[in-house]
Amino acid sequence: MDDAITNRNDPYASLRFREFKFFLVIRFALIFALAMQFAIIEWKVYILTNDPLNLGLIGLAEFVPAFCLALFAGNIVDKKEKRGMVLKCIFGYLFIGTGLFFLTWDYVMASVPKNMVLGLIYFLVFCGGIVRAFTSPSNFTLLSVLVPRELYANATTWSTSAWQIGAIAGPALGGLCIAWLGVHWSMLLVLGFVLVALFCILQISPKPIYYKEIGETVKQRLTSGLRFVWKTKVLLNAMTLDMFAVLFGGSVAMITIYANDILHVGPQGFGMMRAAPAVGSFVILFTLAYKPIVTRPGIKLLASVFGFGLCIIVFGLSKNFVLSLAALFMSGILDGVSVIIRQTILQLKTPDDMRGRVSSVSSIFVGSSNELGSFESGVAAKLMGTVTSVVFGGCMTLGVVITTYIISPAMRKLELKP
Template identity: 55%
Template sequence: MAKKDPYAALRIKEFKVFLLLRFFLVFGWSMQFIVIEWQVYALTKDPLSLGIIGLMEIIPALSMALLAGHIVDQKEKRNLLAICIALFSLISFGLFLLTWPKIVGGWSTNTVLYSIYALVFFGGFLRSFFGPTIFSLLALIVPKKLYPNAATWNSSTWQMASVLGSAFAGLSINWIGVHWSLCIIFSFVVLAFIITLQVKKKPILNNKIGEPVMQSLKAGVQFVFKTKAILGALTLDMVAVLFGGAVMLLPIYAQDILKVGPEGFGLLRAAPAVGAFITMLITAYLPISKNAGMKLLIAIFGFGVCIIIFGLSSIFWVSVLALFFSGVTDGISMVIRQTILQLKTPDDMRGRVASVNSMFLGSSNELGAFESGVTAKLMGTVTAVVFGGTMTLITVITAGLVSPSFRKLDLRKDVEAHENS
């Protein structure tokens, strides 16, 4: 058998351009999310206010997700992504203005807070388009036989950008403050827009252009629920993200429990992404398609254990290590899930399947943030985090017992079929 080339997808020039634009976009988005978390908690000192950030994103993201997938499958992907990034730049610029004393000096705290929430709400609409568009565009840039390898590098780039964006956000808040940190974010988003224009326009592979919206949406949802591998992977990750949303409470840990300031906050926020990034680089050399179902179950179980350890820790380095290993397990989960989606999804349904994915996982990020904020308010921060990790363990054990077919899922035949296509 020929030796696997871990850099196969990277030998495609346009894929490298795609990874570069994704890096700048995710770097800016990750940095912005952390800066806004910090600013909102600094304004309110209320854990529920962090949960509301998640709620403001989940409402539009959920309401638009399926329709966004339909639109993505009907439209040219490069231009659609460029439009989304351009609109995202307006949000970043708006947040920059909302933290400028010359603009908001006479405003009340509530007015500033509600204005931030309004921009986050608008960003939720854009989030519903980003996932399906990027997922669909990737499949048009690389050949099918390279999907698993491309999925690994794509996920690795996402994690690396998240690592650096998270770490830099904490340092930037400390060095130049929230306001000028948002100016840097705006610059990165504009750069991502410019790079996007270097990707060529792609053909629309959907042979049902003009298909009635409801019929199109129904077909996408039915496909996901009939494809047990996709449904199982999405459900498991959704629960892990929903109940393991400890990262949303990191401003509280950094400011009130561990007392490590913005630099420590940046390290805490970056630790899981560092772990995930390292793991995904390793998977480029050691594919994990064999026994993928069992590996996914073990990875999410390990994630739950790490969240519990983090919740109970009052020692900074222990907290960082727990978050790092939560990232290691999450990285395995992410690569397996992305590989399943790329291998099992037909070209003409990529937008709709990615939209259902965003409903499961993207919305569970925001819903998990809201759940974490509410439970922290009701139970206390530490109890809320431990509760979330425990619920993750219970879910994984239950899934493993009731779904033997998913436990035995193996992707080697799917990979070989694509390599020979």
């Protein structure tokens, strides 16, 4: 680790560590590539089927393995060297991206029956869910050994912001690239970003393992993360709040339908709507780096998720393209605030030897709810109609925030101290 002066009041303190800067590029490039890939596949599947339920099935295909393997993956990550685990995950994504690149080739599309192409796409997305079960805890634990503990809040702000920007900017560029390059060549760009992540992880040295063997049974090791989160009510409440907000506020999965059938703005408008939350996340990156959240973080977490729900309702009801962009922009800002606070809670409250297992529990609560939220949105759109389903999701998000505020005094009184 670099011989850097650790000053918690310096907004760039964690950036003074060379390996952490490479880690940030990995976080951005990998999630950018995967989110872009997901958006491109959503577009392709919808064009092939014209059915919102098939969009939901994409999310379900990734959710099932990520959910089922989460506890197992966390246990493995805690026992293994973290840089090596991230490297293996990147190789997995290279394999999946290459498969999707060939599946979207016009020659393959013309030679292979449509149902077989769809089946292979879902299979590769399923494989992506397997890899993702290991990626989240590997990244989470790697961050903790790249900077000193007193800089966890600062490092988490940068890391989460890089993730947020990549997660929303990736689909935005995906929409634009579909219009400019077509689906097939857009997938090649995805592979390019995964290769950037591969280069950066090779610049980070192997790290020590903090796992302590204390004679636990396999069942005890696999469930220890769940038991820790259950006992640590602040963690439990933060994860539950974010899980339901993502589950019911998953309007992003319906942007494809809004662009095509409601606002009639085509792939260019699709890209702009995907980009709007990314711009919001970019704004919050610099705001929270210079003015970190140190007072009443619990109340601010609740307020940001409540505001996110309101943005989803406005987006769902809007028939005006500019208003839709504004709602998505604000949703990016508010979602960024909530994710940064939750990740800081997770870093500060988790013991070093349990980071993989606790992060895996977080991925069950929050990470997998992105895909489950996409499935829920697809099913709800099929049953209620697109607009009604999005508005319903926003209203449910508001209800979850109000309930959490009432039943969780620990969240209202939360303080974040190293």
